[in-house]
Amino acid sequence: MNFLHLIWVEMRRALHRRVVWWMVALALASCAFVGFIVFVTSDGITPFTDFSHPAYARNWSFASDDGGFLGVGGVFLAIGAAICGASVAGAEWKAGTITTVLTWAPSRWRLHTARTISAFILAFLIGLALLVVFLASAVPAVIVNGSTDGTGGDYWNVLGLAMLRLAFVSALLAVLAFNIATIGRNTAPALVALAIWALVGENIIRGLRPKVARFLITDNLGIVIEWGTFEDAGYIRGPGLALATLLLYLAIFVGAGLVSFTRRDIAGSS
Amino acid sequence: MGAVIEIEGLQKVYRRFRKPPTAAVDGLDLSVPEGGVFGFLGPNGSGKTTTIRCLLGLVRPSAGNMTLLGEPTPHALSTVISRVGAIVETPALFPTMTGRENLRLLGAIDRIGPKRVDEMLERVGLAERGGDKVRKYSLGMKQRLGLAAALLKDPALLVLDEPANGLDPAGIREIRELLRRLGAEGRTVFVSSHLLAEIEHTCDRVAIIKQGKCILTGRVEEVLASAARPVLLVGLDDLGAGAGVLRTGGFAVDAVDGLLRVDAPKSDAARVSKLLADQGLYVTELRPEAVSLEDLFLEMTA
Numbered sequence: 193m194n195f196l197h198l199i200w201v202e203m204r205r206a207l208h209r210r211v212v213w214w215m216v217a218l219a220l221a222s223c224a225f226v227g228f229i230v231f232v233t234s235d236g237i238t239p240f241t242d243f244s245h246p247a248y249a250r251n252w253s254f255a256s257d258d259g260g261f262l263g264v265g266g267v268f269l270a271i272g273a274a275i276c277g278a279s280v281a282g283a284e285w286k287a288g289t290i291t292t293v294l295t296w297a298p299s300r301w302r303l304h305t306a307r308t309i310s311a312f313i314l315a316f317l318i319g320l321a322l323l324v325v326f327l328a329s330a331v332p333a334v335i336v337n338g339s340t341d342g343t344g345g346d347y348w349n350v351l352g353l354a355m356l357r358l359a360f361v362s363a364l365l366a367v368l369a370f371n372i373a374t375i376g377r378n379t380a381p382a383l384v385a386l387a388i389w390a391l392v393g394e395n396i397i398r399g400l401r402p403k404v405a406r407f408l409i410t411d412n413l414g415i416v417i418e419w420g421t422f423e424d425a426g427y428i429r430g431p432g433l434a435l436a437t438l439l440l441y442l443a444i445f446v447g448a449g450l451v452s453f454t455r456r457d458i459a460g461s462s
Numbered sequence: 463m464g465a466v467i468e469i470e471g472l473q474k475v476y477r478r479f480r481k482p483p484t485a486a487v488d489g490l491d492l493s494v495p496e497g498g499v500f501g502f503l504g505p506n507g508s509g510k511t512t513t514i515r516c517l518l519g520l521v522r523p524s525a526g527n528m529t530l531l532g533e534p535t536p537h538a539l540s541t542v543i544s545r546v547g548a549i550v551e552t553p554a555l556f557p558t559m560t561g562r563e564n565l566r567l568l569g570a571i572d573r574i575g576p577k578r579v580d581e582m583l584e585r586v587g588l589a590e591r592g593g594d595k596v597r598k599y600s601l602g603m604k605q606r607l608g609l610a611a612a613l614l615k616d617p618a619l620l621v622l623d624e625p626a627n628g629l630d631p632a633g634i635r636e637i638r639e640l641l642r643r644l645g646a647e648g649r650t651v652f653v654s655s656h657l658l659a660e661i662e663h664t665c666d667r668v669a670i671i672k673q674g675k676c677i678l679t680g681r682v683e684e685v686l687a688s689a690a691r692p693v694l695l696v697g698l699d700d701l702g703a704g705a706g707v708l709r710t711g712g713f714a715v716d717a718v719d720g721l722l723r724v725d726a727p728k729s730d731a732a733r734v735s736k737l738l739a740d741q742g743l744y745v746t747e748l749r750p751e752a753v754s755l756e757d758l759f760l761e762m763t764a
Binding site: 457 | 552
């Protein structure tokens with residue numbers, strides 16, 4: 193069986209998961225809600241008193257003072273991608289469909305690799321599309337009450353690249369969650385483990401060993417998303433090195449997921 | 463090709479933390495010839511499903527060699543899997559999708575189109591319910607859908623683990639007829655079941671396993687014949703008088719369930735009948751005692 197075809201089939205399988213479409217629907221509804229709030233609050237704004245309002249398109253990128261309109265959407269996108277990634281793996285174990293699939297595609301390393309790649313591609317494409325919709329939700333406010341002053345070719349290039357990086361980071365988180373869920377054969381524990389590590393574990397390490405912070409996932413995610421160094425982090429780390437660190441994490445988790453999947457007995461009652 | 467499934471010395475030992483190792487399969491040897499329906503019998507926990515899982519690469523054997531359609535498994539499983547259809551225990555399909563969607567998704571792996579999916583739904587009697595979500599299916603319908611999934615590939619070998627599980631009598635009969643047809647088409651159907659009467663009526667050959675070892679294998683009629691005892695069952699109006707006559711004639715006789723049970727081979731039937739008739743006792747029934755697969759199974763696995 194052609195490997196590219198297997199990736200394509202796994203993308204189709206993932207797209208048949210209800211959780212994926214629930215998350216997309218939730219994201220679209222949130223975009224509509226955010227667009228409505230942005231439009232309503234943009235009535236009567238001025239560039240001097242409401243300089244960070246998203247009705248001014250120059251505030252969409254990370255370069256703005258409060259992290260930018262795009263950053264708000266990026267956080268939720270990353271969370272949604274992790275949930276979908278974990279669910280796509282966890283649901284297969286819960287429903288037992290992994291057994292059925294293996295009676296069609298018995299090479300486990302091929303199957304796991306194809307599923308990992310398909311999770312990455314889907315999370316990236318859906319993430320990018322949702323970011324476009326998210327920014328588009330502020331367009332009516334820009335047209336009616338705001339402006340595109342301060343934006344130009346360079347600005348849109350920077351914004352476009354930031355969107356690509358956000359989609360990449362979301363896809364990376366989806367793959368991490370997918371592999372953790374594969375190791376644990378469950379969705380919820382994978383998400384809890386990921387959340388506890390990101391919100392608690394890394395903060396403790398950052399507090400106790402500031403010099404180690406440069407190796408943490410969240411620090412490197414931040415550096416890659418902003419594609420610059422953190423000024424108040426106490427260390428200097430270039431975005432290229434941060435990207436390499438993230439790819440190393442990705443390789444470790446995918447490798448662990450692969451080893452776990454290929455060596456595990458898929459046994460029921462005998 | 464001689465055997466479609468060849469198993470030599472298969473062993474699967476489960477090791478669990480702070481518990482003694484458990485041998486689910488313990489040196490199993492088995493050969494399944496090409497064509498027909500092969501019944502794989504054993505009591506619960508005898509290692510049937512573990513054997514099937516080993517064959518399909520779902521469980522790694524601790525020792526032993528296996529071939530599937532002539533290729534060593536699990537190493538070369540990928541090369542033959544497109545000719546093997548399988549159901550392992552209860553068919554696992556996505557409950558929130560329709561039966562048709564599930565089959566189309568599986569079929570996509572082997573580039574099987576929607577037409578074939580509809581044909582298989584028709585074949586297992588689910589054409590009208592193919593658009594329903596699987597979570598609304600009864601266990602019997604799920605079994606049929608699993609069978610449709612296994613048949614999608616047009617397999618040379620079908621490996622079915624308890625395919626009649628959860629089916630009502632009509633469903634069991636349908637599955638029995640379907641398995642017979644599949645076997646008659648030249649496919650090999652390897653079916654594990656605890657419904658012994660079904661196996662007896664459906665299979666050409668059987669193997670019985672106990673505690674992970676094969677204790678009996680062969681053609682169903684040969685297996686039953688080898689287990690048959692030389693006993694004749696005789697029906698008479700006057701059992702007491704008949705028993706007396708036969709004992710006088712040198713036979714050991716018991717009365718069981720309204721019949722005389724005479725220790726004599728089938729070749730003595732005429733002599734038994736004549737002895738009774740000479741004394742004015744006419745038989746209403748005379749037949750050799752049949753051994754059912756169930757009797758044999760219970761005797762061998764007890």
